[in-house]
Structures are given as structure tokens and as C-alpha cells.
Amino acid sequence: MAQFDREQELLAWLLFPAQPNRRVKLNPRGPSGVNAMKLKATISLSALILVGLTVTALAQQPKPCQFNIVGTWKAQVSPTEARLYTFDANGVVKVLNASGADKPTEIATAKYEVDNPKAPEEISFTATGKNRIFGRTTIAMKVTGFNDSSITCQIPGVGETRWTRVDPDRYFIVLVAREGEFKDDSGSAFPVVIKLAGGTSRIDGAGIYSDKGTQAFGTVPTSAYKEYFREARGDSETILRLEINSGQYERALKVVQEWQRRAREGALLYTNENALTEPLALNNILLVKAVTETLNQCQNDIDLYKLDYVFPGDWITNEYGPEFVPFIYFKELRRRNEARHIDYAKFQELVPLANVAIR
Amino acid sequence: MERRKLLARLFEPHPASPGAARYTNAVLRTQNDKEVRFYDDLIRGKQVMVNFMYAECQGACSLTTQKLKRIYGEFKPRMGKDLFFYSITIKPEDDTPAAMKHYAQMNKVDLPGWYFLTGDAYDIQTIRFRLFGMSHPGMDLDEAMHAGLLRIINDGRNSWGMAQAYASEKSIVKRISWHDPQKSYGELAREYREVQKQIDRDVKLYGYRRDI
Numbered sequence: 001m002a003q004f005d006r007e008q009e010l011l012a013w014l015l016f017p018a019q020p021n022r023r024v025k026l027n028p029r030g031p032s033g034v035n036a037m038k039l040k041a042t043i044s045l046s047a048l049i050l051v052g053l054t055v056t057a058l059a060q061q062p063k064p065c066q067f068n069i070v071g072t073w074k075a076q077v078s079p080t081e082a083r084l085y086t087f088d089a090n091g092v093v094k095v096l097n098a099s100g101a102d103k104p105t106e107i108a109t110a111k112y113e114v115d116n117p118k119a120p121e122e123i124s125f126t127a128t129g130k131n132r133i134f135g136r137t138t139i140a141m142k143v144t145g146f147n148d149s150s151i152t153c154q155i156p157g158v159g160e161t162r163w164t165r166v167d168p169d170r171y172f173i174v175l176v177a178r179e180g181e182f183k184d185d186s187g188s189a190f191p192v193v194i195k196l197a198g199g200t201s202r203i204d205g206a207g208i209y210s211d212k213g214t215q216a217f218g219t220v221p222t223s224a225y226k227e228y229f230r231e232a233r234g235d236s237e238t239i240l241r242l243e244i245n246s247g248q249y250e251r252a253l254k255v256v257q258e259w260q261r262r263a264r265e266g267a268l269l270y271t272n273e274n275a276l277t278e279p280l281a282l283n284n285i286l287l288v289k290a291v292t293e294t295l296n297q298c299q300n301d302i303d304l305y306k307l308d309y310v311f312p313g314d315w316i317t318n319e320y321g322p323e324f325v326p327f328i329y330f331k332e333l334r335r336r337n338e339a340r341h342i343d344y345a346k347f348q349e350l351v352p353l354a355n356v357a358i359r
Numbered sequence: 360m361e362r363r364k365l366l367a368r369l370f371e372p373h374p375a376s377p378g379a380a381r382y383t384n385a386v387l388r389t390q391n392d393k394e395v396r397f398y399d400d401l402i403r404g405k406q407v408m409v410n411f412m413y414a415e416c417q418g419a420c421s422l423t424t425q426k427l428k429r430i431y432g433e434f435k436p437r438m439g440k441d442l443f444f445y446s447i448t449i450k451p452e453d454d455t456p457a458a459m460k461h462y463a464q465m466n467k468v469d470l471p472g473w474y475f476l477t478g479d480a481y482d483i484q485t486i487r488f489r490l491f492g493m494s495h496p497g498m499d500l501d502e503a504m505h506a507g508l509l510r511i512i513n514d515g516r517n518s519w520g521m522a523q524a525y526a527s528e529k530s531i532v533k534r535i536s537w538h539d540p541q542k543s544y545g546e547l548a549r550e551y552r553e554v555q556k557q558i559d560r561d562v563k564l565y566g567y568r569r570d571i
Contacts, residue, residue, distance in 0.1 A: 258481065261481075262485075266380070267383065267481075267482075267485045269484065269485060269488035269489075269492065269499075270488065270492060270494065271381070271489070273377055273380070273381045273489075274381065274488065274489055274492045274494075275492065275494045276494040277494060282494060282496060285496045286496055286500070289496065289500075308497060309495065309496065309497020309498070310497070314497075317497065322496075
């Protein structure tokens, strides 16, 4: 505590050096010899911390959740009845009534307009068919909250309602890593995103993989990721399979595709030219960090480890070299999300591997 | 195309220059909405100073821009001829060429040889890492960590250095000058003679060499 007070005083002194009544008792004996050096070191350290804090405060803003109304949303009216709202990209919404096992029937159509597509506050509707929407020809509903899979809205005359996204497709992310594979004892480490639609799977992966025993970075070939369609073998491997929603999938896919493109075009962020060590490993850290963090962009869905290089919270980057960081990171994510992990037997039932379509 | 060939002849890179492999040849747009290629048009054979900023930045960027404006004054006769300043946005999704023009005009820095550049986020991130990467993902992902740094390059000499934007103007001017085009032996001898004269004068007056 005394140390903290002293640092606070030092910072105050650094910020307001001209204050006549500052209460800084840095060295009662005056700055001389070893004590002067200690004083200089402390001031320099505090200045660095101060600059660091200011700069970090300016920059560390999480990416906002992107709103996407397009698709089908379900509002439960009663235990046996629900309304389905199907929004298309051209500003048209269809309202369907779903009751029991019957086929949903269209009850209204309307034009819709979102006031701010990125951060909406209001969605206005104008009925275009014979029937009204929410009992009126024109109506505006307030959006009070949203994430990837739900919208909470305030509809005049109806009250607060929660809509949940209805998606016929299923999405998965598989985080795969191992050690002891390459000369430096590190190994493959890559994320794979899977979309299961209409009986076929689309699989995309990027990261470090083994190309005939040699370390390679880029689009993970089918042969490399198919090897991990099984349970992890021992402690030198880790595999985490999670089911995700369409928003998470789209964002993760975007990151994977960006890194596939970087590898293809020779536009990797770290190269032998500008990195002091292990450029491929450093690129892979950026990739796995981006792809996993994008999963929690709209809601705290998975138990994520904070890979931010800030000690002591981030013990992984503090204790391991860059080539081992993705492996340890995936291992930690598996430990934290064990309950949500899909074991291989179940995964095999869900994803028809015979129809795998690699991009 | 002809103009590009002519410029390429005027500004010859050093034979050991890493060229577009390091700097990339990403297509960027200036504040005048002119399309430029990062290496071929902006770096090749030239002496340049590059920094990152964004138009809506209220704090550090404006201070840095004002400081660079004063430094620009020190190099005015050379600006746009063999020395260039490039301020690249870190928020290309918000900063259109018009926004960059507005920023340059508002800060009275829409000057010859000083380009405010925007482009595709993918390309700008590549350039930012290639010029300012510190082999530390934690620091490199933090865009603001690069905002206080100035990268100085002379592709004709294949030299590159760094200056702190918060350093004194004198220090920044000195650091830019370290990367000036190679001088002839005659010129260097004349400069050294002048420096020696000043040292001798200081020693006579004060008994020691003062800051030259």
C-alpha cells in the first residue's frame, strides 16, 4: 500500500511538476549517488507506466457487436403458438404463424427499415399486404438489446418481446493443436470452422500445419485437418469442438479467410524481415487470438482466456515461447469449456464427413 | 505508366533494398483522392517519414501533426522533392480521402510532399506491422502503440530508423537528417571542418565541447 501511495505521488509529481505544495518525499537525503540512480530509475519506470496506461486507455476498445436482422426470428406467443418473422436483405419482412406441427402460414407482409444498421434503436414497419402488422399499418418498435441469437424489442401495444434466431443450418469451430511435431518441439495449431447446411459441410481452416513433417502456414489442407477427426491422443494434443451460432461462424470465417489470403498473397504481418523471432508462430498467435475473441464479440458465450500479454493475468505468453502459445492456449480453452466440448462420436453423427467440401 | 517509369529512374532504390516485399505495393489514396502504390510511388528511392493517425483523433494525433508541421518547416526546401511525409490512417473504414483532406486543411498541413493516406484496412494493417512491428503481438495489436512513433526510411540508402513523436523537434530533425542522401566526400569534409571550428570555439570559451 505504501509502495502504491509512493507511485501515486510520483505520478502526481510527474504530471504536475510545477505544483508548489506537492507532497513528494522521494529521498529525504537528496538525490545523490546510488539513491539518485534509484530515483531516476523509479521516475523512468513510472513515466513508462503512465505513458503505457494513457496509450492503452486510448486504444483498447472492444469491437462492437454487428447487428444483422436478415434471417428468420421466432417469437413465442403461447406454449403451442409462435410467430416467425422472416427478414430479407431487400427490406421486406414476412410474418408467419406456426402452430403445433402444422406448416407455418403467412399472415402478413411489410416493408421494414432499420434506423441505424450497425447499432439500431428503432425498426419501423409498413404493412404492404391485406393484413396489418402488430395490429397497425405503420408501426415502429424499439430495439432494447441484441446479440447474435436474439433481439429484445419493445412493440407498442404488445410490450417487451424477445425474438430468437431460427437457423436451419448448424455451425461448429474446432481448435486443434499439438506439440513435439517439428524440430523445435512445437506442432500444428489451427482453428477450423464448419458449416453444416443441407446435408453437406463446408470446412475452412488456417494456421500452422504439418506439410510432410515441415512447418507450413496458410490454408489447412483436407489431409491435415482430417487427421484430427478423432479424440486427442495424450497430453501432447488438444482438440476442442464447439457448436456456435451463425454470427460467430461468419466472424470466425472472415478471420480464417483473411489469414488464408495473407498467406496466399505473401502479406503476413510478421515476416523474416520484420520479426526478431519465429514469424510464423507470431502470425499464428494473431490468428488464434482473433478467431477465438470474435466468438465473444456479441455475448460472453465461451469461457475465454485473455491472451493479451498483460502479466500476471496472461500467464501463457509469460511462460511459453511464441511457438507453444497456441497449443497451451487451446489446452486452456478446452479445460475452461470442457462441458461444451462435443466428443468425436457425437460430432461424427452431426457432421457428414463423406460430404466434406473444402474451400 | 510513362510517368511512373520516369519517377522510377529519378529515385533509384539501393540494390539491397527489400522493396515491395517488405513495404508492400498496396494501393492507397491520398487526401486528393489520387491512387498511389505504397512502394513504387511513395517509398522507392526516396527519403520519407511515416506516421499513423486518424482524422477524428482528438489527442495525440493532433499534437504529433502540429509537431510535424514545425519539422516540415525545417525541411521546407526539400519537401516534395527528395523528402516526403506520409500520415496513414489507422481507421480507414472511417477516413475517406475527403476526411483526410478535411483533417489536413483543418490542421493547415495540406502541403506539398505531405500525403495523408487511406486505403483498404487489410493493406493498412500489413503496412503498419511491416513498418512498426515489434515482434510482440500484445503491443503490435494495440494501434495506439504505433501512434507515437515515426518511421524514417531512405530507400536510396536502404537505411531506416525510428523517432519518438514525443521527442523534441530538434531530436526528430536530427534523426531525419541521419537518413539524408549520401553526401560527397568534399561536402562531408566542409561540414566536418565547420563542426571542428565550433568545437574549438566552445573549448576556448567554456573549456569543454557544448552541444553542436
